[in-house]
Each structure stands twice: as structure tokens, then as C-alpha cells.
Amino acid sequence: MIDALGSVGSLLLVGGTSDIAVATARRYLQERPLRVVLAARDTERRSAVAGQLRAAGATVEVVDFDAEDRESPERMVAEATAGGDVDVALVAFGLLGEQEQLAHDPDAVAALAQVNYVAAVVVGTVLAERMRAQGHGTIVALSSVAGERARASNYVYGSTKAGMDAFYTGLADSVAGSGVSVLVVRPGFVRSKMTEGLPAAPLATTPEAVAEAVVAGVRKGRHTVWVPGAMRWVMSGLRHTPRALFRRLPL
Amino acid sequence: MPDRTPAVPLDAAGRSPEPLSGWGRTAPTPALVDRVHDEADVRKVLAEARGRGLVARGLARSYGDAAQNAGGHVLDMTGADRVLDVDLAAAEVEVEAGISLDRLMNLFVPLGMFVPVTPGTRYVTVGGAIAADIHGKNHHVAGSFSQHVQWLDLLTADGQVHRVGPDQDPDLFWATAGGMGLTGVILRARVRMKPIESAQTLVDTDRTPDLDSLMTLLTETDHLYDYSVAWIDCVAKGARMGRSVLTRGRFARRDELPARKQADPLRYSQSVKVSVPDVFPPGLLNVVTVSAFNELWYRKSPKRKRDQLQSIPTFFHPLDGVGAWNRIYGPRGFVQYQVTVPFGHEETMRRVLERISSSGHASFLAVLKRFGEGNPGMLSYPSPGWTLALDIPVVSGLARLLDELDEQVVEVGGRTYLAKDSRVRPELFARMYPRLEEFRAVRARVDPDGVFTSDLARRLEL
Ligand SMILES: Cc1cc2nc3c(=O)[nH]c(=O)nc-3n(C[C@H](O)[C@H](O)[C@H](O)COP(=O)(O)OP(=O)(O)OC[C@H]3O[C@@H](n4cnc5c(N)ncnc54)[C@H](O)[C@@H]3O)c2cc1C
Numbered sequence A: 001m002i003d004a005l006g007s008v009g010s011l012l013l014v015g016g017t018s019d020i021a022v023a024t025a026r027r028y029l030q031e032r033p034l035r036v037v038l039a040a041r042d043t044e045r046r047s048a049v050a051g052q053l054r055a056a057g058a059t060v061e062v063v064d065f066d067a068e069d070r071e072s073p074e075r076m077v078a079e080a081t082a083g084g085d086v087d088v089a090l091v092a093f094g095l096l097g098e099q100e101q102l103a104h105d106p107d108a109v110a111a112l113a114q115v116n117y118v119a120a121v122v123v124g125t126v127l128a129e130r131m132r133a134q135g136h137g138t139i140v141a142l143s144s145v146a147g148e149r150a151r152a153s154n155y156v157y158g159s160t161k162a163g164m165d166a167f168y169t170g171l172a173d174s175v176a177g178s179g180v181s182v183l184v185v186r187p188g189f190v191r192s193k194m195t196e197g198l199p200a201a202p203l204a205t206t207p208e209a210v211a212e213a214v215v216a217g218v219r220k221g222r223h224t225v226w227v228p229g230a231m232r233w234v235m236s237g238l239r240h241t242p243r244a245l246f247r248r249l250p251l
Numbered sequence B: 001m002p003d004r005t006p007a008v009p010l011d012a013a014g015r016s017p018e019p020l021s022g023w024g025r026t027a028p029t030p031a032l033v034d035r036v037h038d039e040a041d042v043r044k045v046l047a048e049a050r051g052r053g054l055v056a057r058g059l060a061r062s063y064g065d066a067a068q069n070a071g072g073h074v075l076d077m078t079g080a081d082r083v084l085d086v087d088l089a090a091a092e093v094e095v096e097a098g099i100s101l102d103r104l105m106n107l108f109v110p111l112g113m114f115v116p117v118t119p120g121t122r123y124v125t126v127g128g129a130i131a132a133d134i135h136g137k138n139h140h141v142a143g144s145f146s147q148h149v150q151w152l153d154l155l156t157a158d159g160q161v162h163r164v165g166p167d168q169d170p171d172l173f174w175a176t177a178g179g180m181g182l183t184g185v186i187l188r189a190r191v192r193m194k195p196i197e198s199a200q201t202l203v204d205t206d207r208t209p210d211l212d213s214l215m216t217l218l219t220e221t222d223h224l225y226d227y228s229v230a231w232i233d234c235v236a237k238g239a240r241m242g243r244s245v246l247t248r249g250r251f252a253r254r255d256e257l258p259a260r261k262q263a264d265p266l267r268y269s270q271s272v273k274v275s276v277p278d279v280f281p282p283g284l285l286n287v288v289t290v291s292a293f294n295e296l297w298y299r300k301s302p303k304r305k306r307d308q309l310q311s312i313p314t315f316f317h318p319l320d321g322v323g324a325w326n327r328i329y330g331p332r333g334f335v336q337y338q339v340t341v342p343f344g345h346e347e348t349m350r351r352v353l354e355r356i357s358s359s360g361h362a363s364f365l366a367v368l369k370r371f372g373e374g375n376p377g378m379l380s381y382p383s384p385g386w387t388l389a390l391d392i393p394v395v396s397g398l399a400r401l402l403d404e405l406d407e408q409v410v411e412v413g414g415r416t417y418l419a420k421d422s423r424v425r426p427e428l429f430a431r432m433y434p435r436l437e438e439f440r441a442v443r444a445r446v447d448p449d450g451v452f453t454s455d456l457a458r459r460l461e462l
């Protein structure tokens, strides 16, 4: 249960090896020991992350999750909640994709849409159902500023984020009164393994900063946060930029 | 498949869950509330409650989430409030668990019986009083509420009613006393009341300038009084830290009353209630307003006064004069931090008080009391030592501060009180209550599937 002062007892990381997810767990662990469920593919990185979080004071459980497997979300949520309620679930899996390739490869587009959109909304549906039944909990969805206005440089990724963002924003309204809440997080460019090797965009931030915003947003019961906060105004400006100009911006 | 799922699942009768919280108004969660009037009603809910289980709720005067059960059932016991038997000679009453101490006083003070233990409010049920094993200003001489219970009837998960007491299945009795509703539903209890000759108390008041002099005075003279409690000004700093007003007393004998009161010595009436409107903005209760109030209150109290006649409400339940005063803390709510530390660790108590005073997290109320012996209750709170209770509005940074204080308290063998708790760390709680495993064993015996559960039970992994 999230307690009277907003402290969290159990955290589910869907996409448990994501840099942002790990930073979020670490940030929570600075406050208190807690139960962390890592839902991820069975990889060496997953074992390494489990070890690191244990060392940082967490009670870690590991469950399998593969976003390309239609059956996986139900199984994952059932296993993740078998040992007790989940207070906060962070939906953190995702792929950036290579825009060059995506422009010409329908299979790659379908695969990206499956992971970033289809799996994200299936997971959201299953999580929400479970949390409604338990009568409490917060779902945190990692969306992206890229979904605000898709750009030539990553419109496939942007479109998947726009879709999942719309889903979770609507989900937030649909669970009102059930004890459950949904927080949509829209980071800008984050220096994580997803963006490794890419030139940093303006207002680039870190997984730790996103983690800080997640923890604060959950504690305050917010529905949307931008990271960094200024992104909100930048994107609001960009959204209204005339198309001819927007197309020529180096984004 | 229906094309639209309602956000909130409805039960078979079409009822929807209601958001519930405790006195501190923090962390509300929805549950199906069943208003029960007798054993048959309780049984019906027990048969229905699958999955998320159920828990009893009295008058919801516990501060945190003890009487909440997210996504499950909550039994509102206040409709089961009949008096079943009275033995005037033995001063015993047999009642249904939903009856309030307020009602017991209205009925029995005029007959010369007072409740054996009363908390700072009379709006608690007998079920809640047993489940939290509550203590009052007389703990140092009378122990806690459950020590005045001859037996109780407990409906457990298997649908059986067990009559338990200190000498009938004592394990189940002492798991239920202080067990926060997690062993089953207390249906009825037989309670030994306190015979009184009058409805008036004789009260001595002492003002002490600091914590040391307060503790010394309490140690030396508490045994002379049936009832004792000190109110501390938490905002005063430095040399004045811990300045307090100590009030101690006992019930007056009839011949000690002024002549005009002797004709009707047991006359009992409560003062009129004024309610606090639900409009207080957060942050109203800041250090400035609180310190001004505290200064006034300390100056207004007599430095030393003896044998002052006070009514029951004035002496025992001053806060009940203001209805719903918990709203004064605004929509974010508040927590009550109540801890006890064993005798010999006064330094820890001082540090707790100092840290809270210097944090600027204003506390409206701070109460210090000396506990007497504990009892066999497995999760029962009182144990020999000092107990301090303070209300603190929810502000950022509070979680960390209280976690740190808990560490210091647990280090010296102290503990926090479940009836007040809404935020203690589960693993620290387990260290505070070394008999938790025994409690779990009893619960596993009578409720192996954990049908009785609550937000508190889930939060603390009880
Ligand atoms: C202003 C104020 C002053 C207080 N002062 C004191 C004090 O001086 N000393 C002290 O000890 N406490 C004090 N308290 C706390 C209070 O006495 C306890 O929280 C008490 O348990 C409240 O009783 P309730 O009927 O409101 O129970 P609730 O708050 O509704 O429930 C408390 C617990 O009892 C369980 N319960 C209730 N009824 C039953 C039943 N029939 N069967 C099984 N379980 C049941 C619930 O499941 C829950 O776990 C104070 C509270 C307030 C608001």
C-alpha cells in the first residue's frame, strides 16, 4: 500500500532492465527498502539488475515478460501480483528503432508498433484490471515528447508513443474513483542505453532526473509530468509551429 | 463482452464501493461497506467476502488505515450496539461490539459505573477498544482496555464463534486484544466497569518549565493518582523545550462534592458540540498559528492548582467538544506520531521531541504519559516506559523525518502504536513487536486463507 506519506511498499518494473526503470527503483530505495518485481526478458542484464537492486536493499522478484508475445502480459501481471499487491507499476519497455530502416521495412515497423504500442496498451489494460480489483495502486507510463508532434526524424517511434500516451491519458480518466491512478510521464531526450551513441538533443536529461519526477509525481498524485519541466512549454510551442517551419527545424 | 466496464466494480446488489479513510484523512481506499446489525448479518458478509476479504470498522477513530480494506468488504459495526446484560452488583456489562463508549457512559454513569479505560475521545466502539487494546490516562494503575474484558465472542473465518478470555483460549484472546480486527469479528464482550460515586473528578494541575522537571514530577508522584497525563508545548524551543501542563486526578467521592451537587452526584451531561467546517486550506496550521495558540494555552493554565472539580467531558474528552476537528488540517490530512520508549531511555524521548520541534512541522497536540506494566497482548502497544503522541500535518519531508525517529526508537526497544499508525516501515514494525510471529501463528490457525485483512495488514505485511 502507498502509505499516508506517499511511501511505496512494492514496485513493478515492466521492462525491468530499462535505465529509467532501474533509476526509479534506486530512487525509491533511497527512501526505504521495498519489494521490486522485475518483469523483463530472461537476459544477463536482468540478472545483473536484480543483483544490483538487492544490494541496494530491495527484495527482488523476477518474472518473465516479452512484449512480442501476446500471452505474456496476463501471465506477467498474474505472477507479479501473486506475492502481494503492486503499489506502483512502471511501464518502461520500449524500442527507439532506426528511422532509416523503418522508412522502408514494413516488418520492422510492425515489430516496433507491437512493442511500443500494442504491448504497452495490453499491459495497461491488464494492470488496470488488476489494480481496480485491489482497489489501489498507481500505473506510471513512460511516454515521450516524441509523441507530442511526430517529426520526420522519428515519426514511427513518435506515433507509437502518441498512441500509448492517448491510451494511458484516457485510462487515467476511466479509473477515477476506483482508488487507482495513472501518471503519464513525457521525458525529452534521456541519456540512457536507448539513446547511446546519438547526439544529445537540447534539454537532454538523465534517467535519474526522470526517476525523481516519477517519484514526486506519484507522491503528489499527478496525472502528467514532463521531464525536464520546461519541455512542456517547448512542446506546446512546437505543437503550434506552422508545418512548413516545423519541417525544417533540426529535430 | 460488455462494451464498457465501469471504473468501479459493483457488487451483486448493485452497490458501489465507498472511499474510506481514518481519523487522519490520509490514503483513502474504496471498499464495499456492509452495515451489520447482528451476527446473522456478519455471517452473510463473511460468506460473500472472497478475494479481497473483509475487516470490521467501528467509529473510525483510528488514525490510519486499520479499518480500511481496499477492493474488499468493510463491516460497519456501529449498528450492532445493544446492551445484552447488566450486573449492577458486579459492575459488569455485556454488550454488542458496535456500541460506543459515549453510549456506555450515557447509560451507566448515572448508575455509578464508568468505562474501565477511556481514550481521549468517547467516540470509539467497544470492538475498536479491544482490537486496538486502547489505553487511557489510568494505564499506570489499571492497564489497558482488554484487561477489563472478561470474555468476548469472536466470529472467525470458518464461521465459528469462539468465546475467548484470559482463561479461555488465551492465545486467541491475546491475539485479538490489540490484533486490529485481523483474527475475526468481535461480536460481543463482557466488560468490567469501574464503580464511581460521582460523575466529577478531582484534578490537580501542575505547570512545568521543561521536560526534565516534567519527567521527574511524573516519576515521583504519578502513583498517587488514578489518572495522569501531560500536554507538552512542542513548539517551544531551547530552555523552554518540553514546557508542559500536567493534569492528574481521580473520581470524587460523593462526600467530596459541594452540597448542591451531592443530591444528584452521578448527573452526567456532555457539553454542546461545535463542528469544524470542511473548508480549511492546507498550510493553515503553520508554526506561527500553532506557537501563538500554545503560548496562550500555557500561560492560561494555572501554575499549580489542587482538587479542582472537573466534569467527565472536561477532564477526559476535551476535544470531543469540537466535532470533526480533524478537518482543521486541510485536505492533505495528518498523521499522529505516537511512540513509547522504555524507562531509562529518556534521552531518546527528548531527542524525538527536539527533532520534531526543530523541524518546524508544527504539532497541535503533544501528549506525554507514563505507562505501567504491559499485558500478554501479542500486538498490544503499552509497555513500561514513556509514551509520546503528536499530531503532524502531512508536509513533504515528513516521511524521512519519522523514519529516522523510528530508527532511534526501535534501537532502544521502543515502538509505535498501530491504532495511530499510517506510515511505519514494515521491517521496523517487526522489530518493534517481537511477538509478531506468535500473532501470525494464531492467525494462521484461525484464518489460514487470510480472509480477515485490511490496508494496514497489507501495508505492514502482518
Ligand atoms: C481524538 C482521539 C483520541 C484518542 N486517544 C486515544 C488514547 O488516549 N488511547 C488510545 O489507546 N487510543 C486513542 N485513540 C485511538 C482510538 O482509541 C482507537 O483507534 C480505537 O481503536 C478507535 O475505535 P473505533 O471504534 O473508532 O475503531 P476503528 O478505528 O473503526 O477500528 C480500529 C480497529 O479496530 C478493529 N475493529 C473495530 N471493531 C471491531 C470488531 N467489532 N471486531 C474486530 N475488530 C474490530 C478495526 O478492524 C480496526 O483494526 C484516540 C483517537 C482519537 C481520534
Ligand SMILES: NC(=O)c1ccc[n+]([C@@H]2O[C@H](COP(=O)([O-])OP(=O)(O)OC[C@H]3O[C@@H](n4cnc5c(N)ncnc54)[C@H](OP(=O)(O)O)[C@@H]3O)[C@@H](O)[C@H]2O)c1
Pocket (backbone or CB within 6 Å): A015, A016, A017, A018, A019, A020, A021, A040, A041, A043, A045, A046, A065, A066, A067, A068, A091, A092, A093, A094, A095, A115, A142, A143, A144, A145, A186, A187, A188, A189, A190, A191, A192, A193, A194, A195
Ligand atoms: N531514452 C530516451 O531518450 C527516452 C525518452 C522518452 C521516453 N523514453 C521511454 O522510456 C522508456 C524507458 O527507456 P530507457 O531510456 O530506459 O531505455 P532502455 O534502457 O533502452 O530501456 C528500454 C527497455 O525496453 C526493453 N524491451 C525492449 N524490447 C522488449 C521486448 N520485446 N520485451 C520486453 N522488454 C523489451 C529492453 O529490455 P531488454 O533488456 O530485454 O532488451 C530495455 O531494457 C521507453 O519506453 C522509452 O521509449 C525514453
